[in-house]
Amino acid sequence: MVFYFKARPEVGDYTIFMGIDKHENEDLIKYGFPEDIWFHVDKMSSAHVYVRLNKGQAIDNISEGLLEDCAQLVKANSIQGNKVNNVDVVYTPWYNLKKTASMDVGQVGFHNSKMVRTVRVEKRINEIVNRLNKTKVERKPDLKAEREAVNAAERAEKKLLMRDKVKTA
Template structure:
């Protein structure tokens, strides 16, 4: 069982959630999202509370809050949680202690706690399936980015192959290939004019549109038109 709460819009409209017990905490630790921020009251037996950031947000974007008087609340990104086989259920450590932050709660704000309790929803989510869906979406996004990079690189190689690597070499290669361009145009142009002449004596006939696919030789490369 996972308990979900909703922060008010002016506080960030975040989704806040926590497990029913230490065994539920194990699942939350295992299948957390990169956007999750983990909270716990330092040096006390208390719930593990998570706040889910939106895409593009960081731990610096969240505001501070409290529950009881004079306590330290530690928080860190989910990815920094460390779990080993020797740890008890619900127990965690940290990969990097420098990524763990502490906030001092001097005074309990009952109105905040009461308002959050009014938004409380109980669910039995399939945490593994949710995490796998996130992984699949991230893989699809990486594939699109990789395909875009490959397309750009392929175009870059074609430009280098045809025109060289600099604007000066582009101009030099293109100017040197102009004669080949005109030589390549001569055969189809001659064929077109011969056709026009042969049809010119037939006044009742319209000149047909001729679509000619030919190759223009640009030095060692071949361009298709």
């Protein structure tokens, strides 16, 4: 199961999501999208939280409000991180996540540590966490099928572009 949350309206129409457990996180890692940004409390156990950006949007385009929503949600869903102040939340594009066979379920590393960003969360802001929790929806998506559908659509688009290129040549 995956939990879905709506970000604050003033930042745009963004969905924030997280797996219900470490096994669901494995599927989120495996079937992510290039537009997904992954969040986790640094050096502590926590939920894996993602936000899917719009096509063409990069990690540098995340607004302060959207970043705060994601960081507060990941802090609130960390047993250790929720109990202490001044925690660091790391975030990086999904495609920078590295998974090897020797890693435990739910554990990840990074291909390029220079692509990892950090934001400090001084304290839990209940108004933000409560607002997000009011939008929480639980679903059982077929993550593999969603990813395959996007891949097929991208292949079809490239095929059309190539046909058009051949016709105009």
